[in-house]
Amino acid sequence: MADRTAEGTGFFLVLGGLGIRWGGLRYLAYWGLLSGVLVLVLGLVGFVSLPSVHWAMGSFGSSPPTPPERTPLSAGGTPSSPRDTRPAERRQGGSGSRKPLRLRPSDSACGTHACVEQATRIQAELEYSVDPCVDFYHFVCSRWIQRHPHASVDRLQLDTYLSAMADLLERTTDDVPEMSxxxxxxxxxxxxxxxxxRATFFYLLGFQVPPRGRYVLGLFNRGALPRATDLLNYLLFRIVVVLxxxxxxxxxxxxxxxxxxxxxxxxxxTPRQLCVRLLDRFEPVIPMYLATNMSLSYLGPEEVVFEKYVDEFFASTGDFRSSSLQALRDMTWDLVRPxxxxxxxxxxxxxxxxxxxxxxxxxxxxxxFWLKKAVARQLRGVGSHSPGSQLWAGWSGGFLSALPRLxxxxxxxxxxxxxxxxxxxxxxxxxxxQIPRVAPRVYxxxxxxxxxxxxxNKGNLTDAAEDPAAMFERVRACVxxxxxxxxxxxxxxxxxxxxxxxxxxxxxxxxxxRSHLTSDFRLQTASDLSGRQLFFVYFAASLCEDESLGVGPGRSPARLRVNGPLRNMPEFADAFKCPVGSFMNPTKVCAL
Incomplete structure (x- = not known):
């Protein structure tokens, strides 16, 4: 109990009812001090309203149960119904000039240890009692959700990375021995x-005595202005939370x-999670640098593929197409660290x-001083003459995120x-x-x-047969x-x-x-899944989540984020032979 009192005393250093007198300093000096401190204070406490996101290991379970009896997936109806071998018709509003997929026949299915492991996991997770042409999300994710209640793939992914990062930071390294x-x-x-x-922080910031006035600027306007004591207590409380x-x-x-x-x-x-998240918020650069050896660059020709996509779909937009292609080519891709x-x-x-x-x-x-320097660098120095602006590493966020940032x-x-x-x-x-998980997020x-x-650029384009903003808005309205x-x-x-x-x-x-494959890639022990089908399976698996968790701001539930895009892709309907008019192959689709 004594320890709790010792640490708890002084959380609110500006107490309104004590009647403490402010000796000698006037309001102008007080506000000069307060404004000088706000940059550092707000830099430290700004994160409190945006709690860090917590994820970790993900796609398929590491200890899969015995797989159910399997049915070939190329049928269009339910797994027990007769196979519909008719090719999927081109659907209204489809991909325009995009050519249908024609992969070369498989030379041989992959039988490496890694391929066998992936096939075993897939067999354990796919729910063959669900027709993929009726509900592809639950065909892929329902078993995973049953085995991982109150979880999501992204959360488990971040849990794994956070734990690995903590193990790494506890070890002494030659590069940064001080980190351990x-x-x-x-x-x-x-x-x-x-x-x-806390005492050092407040002493060096000049918070030894409270202001004399009870209200901000010493004014009272029927409660419209917050009391100075309340304002400072709130700021100082948030600093305490940071520490x-x-x-x-x-x-x-x-x-x-x-x-x-x-x-x-x-x-x-846990203390380990807290300290990793502290670094993620305020100084993620050195931990990411130390973790570089844990990381690999999986992306290869994706940049070129996306440029071809922009070139094709925005061909009628004149200057927008050419300037956008140049902006994409000039862009730097920072993989796993600045x-x-x-x-x-x-x-x-x-x-x-x-x-x-x-x-x-x-x-x-x-x-x-670590916090002070870290905040200054995160804020890019706040001022053209600040040393922090010269040492900004160019990374705007932290390392505990399952989404790319631009x-x-x-x-x-x-x-x-x-x-x-x-x-x-x-x-x-x-x-x-990796591509079914990474590429959709990047693109x-x-x-x-x-x-x-x-x-x-709306209204400022030349040589444009079509307005790109209108193209996007049509898709948005359709969706x-x-x-x-x-x-x-x-x-x-x-x-x-x-x-x-x-x-x-x-x-x-x-x-x-597709650009990575030279043939119809199949897994030897799950050969009923074609290379095209595997892409869609891995894409859906990357988004599995228990919907009881709720959704993040501005995002739809995972089942819509999977079924929604795929039911608008002719390639998906063709891969799984979904009949025209089925849920995953509607007659009206959304596309550029």
Whole structure:
């Protein structure tokens, strides 16, 4: 109980009812101090309203149950019905000039250990009692959901990566030996570390005495203006929440650390999770650099494939097509870490004063100055003359994300490692199975860039037979109309823009997958699945989730994110021989 009192005292340093007098400083000085501190304070506490997302290992279960009796998948009806061998008809509003898929016959099915492992997992997970032409999402995901309640593939993916990152950071490395001490003191904090960091933080920021006035600017307007004490208490409380990983008192740490938790997380984060998420929020660059050896670059010709897609579908948009292609070619793809940190000279400067040449004693000062420098660099220095702006690594987010990022000024596409399927082994025979997970996410982000570019250029295009913004809006309206009756409740309403971009992204992703294959790739022990069918199976598997978790902001439920795009693809209907008019092969589809 004594420990709890010691750490808890002083959470709210500005107490309105104590009548403490402010000796000598006037409101102007007070507001000058407050405004000077806000940049650092808001940089530290801004994350609290956006809890970190928590994911991990994913596609298929590692210990699959005995697979059910299987039925060939090329039939169009239910698995027990007679096979419909008629080729799928071209559907209204389909892919226009896009050529139908014609893969060369398989020379031999893959029988490597990695292929056998993937085939075993697929056999265990596919629910053959569900017709893939009626509900492809549950055909792929229903067994996975039963075995992983209250989970999603992305969450499990991030859990795995977070655990691996924690193991890595606990080990001493030659490159950054200080990191293991930093991480060790975070997961096993000294008894008074939090109190000392908090005291150092507030002392150096000048928060020793409270302002005299009870209200902001000393004014009262029927409660329209917040009291100064309430405002500062709120800011200081959020700072305390940021520092919660350094609390030795487990009860207080668990209560205060919820801001580092994932949505729907039933238990508070462990000390290891807290400290990894602290780094993810404030200084992700060095952990990503240290984890580079855990990472591999799986993308190859995808950039070229996407350029061909843009060239084909925006051929009638004149300047928009040519300028967009140039912007895509100029864009840097940063795989799993910012490329700037690979430069030895930049890395030495970046480490200086952050990890190296920083005394580890007293620890409170080390962590204070670490936070201060990390925030300045995350904010790109806030000011043209700030040293932080020169040492910004060029990575706008953290490493605990299963989605790529393309932030203004749209010159660097970031791909954190959890974007990839961590359940796949590093075996060349199955490496192309990364594409069904990675490529749709990458292309959706690139299409978002093109969508906003089209909106910004609206009315300013020359030699354009068609307005690209109008093309996107037609797809958006079509998707909104098509998805509306498929939503089970108003709470499932997602962003029609996001739905449209995800729908459009699957087409070039499939083309990227095809470009990797020289034949109809099959798995030897699951040879009834063609190479084309495997793409769609792995795409759906990457989005499996228990819908009781709820959906993220602006996103539709996983079943719509799978069934929605695929029922608008002639290639899917052809691969699974879905009859025209079936749910997964409607007569009216949405496409550019």
């Amino acid at each position: 001490r930093f991480f060790g003191n975070c997961i096993r904090p000294q008894e008074n570390l939090f109190s000392e960091i 919660s990983p350094f609390m030795a008192n487990a009860t207080l740490r668990d209560a205060m650390s919820r801001a580092y938790g994932a949505p729907g997380e039933s238990s508070p984060p 490329s700037t940190i690979e430069d030895a000279s930049f890395r030495r400067q970046y480490l200086d004063g952050l990890y190296s040449n920083m005394p580890m004693s007293p620890l409170a000062y080390f962590y204070y 932030e203004p000024p749209f010159r660097r596409l970031e791909l954190p490692l959890p974007v990839f399927n961590l359940a796949l082994t590093d075996d060349a025979s199955v490496r192309h199975f 959706a982000e690139l299409l978002r860039f093109l969508y906003h570019r089209a909106l910004n 909104r109309e098509q998805y509306a009756p498929l939503r089970s409740s108003p709470a499932e309403r997602g962003s029609s823009v996001q739905d449209a971009l995800e729908l459009l992204a699957v087409v070039p992703a499939f083309e990227a997958y």
